[in-house]
């Protein structure tokens with residue numbers, strides 16, 4: 001084969017897209033009690049009645065969005081069959097963030113392309129009036145889903161939508177709101193009047209255990225992979241890792257995808273001579289390492305600039321073989337690097353607190369030590385992740401501060 005040629009290779013997939021996040025499976029496994037409760041809550045809709053507003057909550061990747069799409073698809077197709085007027089609108093509040101933006105988005109979704117309104121410039125009450133007008137024009141029941149509703153930084157739209165009929169804003173239309181959140185404190189942060197309207201029905205989604213995750217993965221395996229492409233231990237292993245990762249189906253599916261991609265890559269390179277046509281446990285383990293690296297990378301990118309400089313300082317000490325290191329010395333290195341980049345640096349107290357936060361994220365380790373019988377306590381810091389992953393993720397701050405000699409070889413390697 002010529003170097004860098006792209007030759008199509010189906011192995012190991014029949015349909016790789018079935019492992020991606022936006023794929024909606026035909027049926028959902030392991031969610032029977034949640035679906036039963038959710039279905040019961042939506043039942044009035046098929047009689048043209050207004051269901052209660054529903055609040056779904058549970059950790060990430062436990063099937064809240066998938067269950068909502070699944071049941072609303074069923075509901076709208078059954079409503080068509082029975083000639084009942086039901087409209088559904090699905091909005092993800094991540095990226096919209098304010099009631100105003102959600103209002104504009106809803107108005108525009110109901111309007112044709114030549115009647116769209118811009119994202120700014122109207123008083124909020126006018127946007128709501130436009131929305132009521134659109135809803136009444138269509139009449140019937142409108143089920144409005146606000147996914148990741150905790151991303152809203154004000155709750156005006158939740159109040160307006162859930163009280164629109166009582167407040168005489170709409171006449172012919174009815175609205176049911178479904179709010180979805182994985183922030184378990186969100187509900188308590190709502191004002192009492194919004195909480196009581198939005199959370200008329202609350203449905204909690206539990207995390208998956210390893211057996212339920214195996215069911216989810218087995219179902220996806222049938223659609224996604226070629227017959228016989230996976231060795232028997234692959235799915236149980238992905239399920240076990242997923243269960244460890246707080247029972248998140250998305251993570252278990254991601255891992256299966258990474259394992260499949262690894263096996264494909266090896267076959268393409270001809271480097272898997274033992275089992276060239278099989279995805280094996282080894283690929284799952286390699287895939288897991290990749291996912292962990294990606295997660296560390298994302299965690300570091302989310303840190304503030306000063307936190308990144310503090311981590312950079314620790315990475316340089318680690319590269320010099322000086323870790324675990326006393327916090328005082330770590331602070332000296334942080335101050336040195338920070339002053340190269342800007343006029344001010346934070347206090348040693350600040351750095352200690354940040355290191356505790358970074359330890360919670362699994363990026364560093366912090367140990368408290370006793371000086372001796374009559375001595376006080378001191379702290380030692382160390383890097384808890386692979387140096388090259390940390391250096392790679394810190395590239396922006398390294399550009400800002402300059403490359404410290406101790407990590408030069410790692411920087412060269414990642415460039």
Ligand SMILES: Nc1ncnc2c1ncn2[C@@H]1O[C@H](COP(=O)(O)OP(=O)(O)OP(=O)(O)O)[C@@H](O)[C@H]1O
Pocket residue numbers: 020021022023024025027028029030031058059060061062063064065066067181182216249250253
């Ligand atoms: N019971 C299930 N059967 C099949 N696939 C599932 C099931 N539960 C979750 N999934 C899949 O796992 C992924 C994550 O699920 P989903 O988006 O519904 O989680 P979520 O609870 O809404 O999480 P988040 O709050 O992070 O958005 C999706 O790809 C979804 O299709």
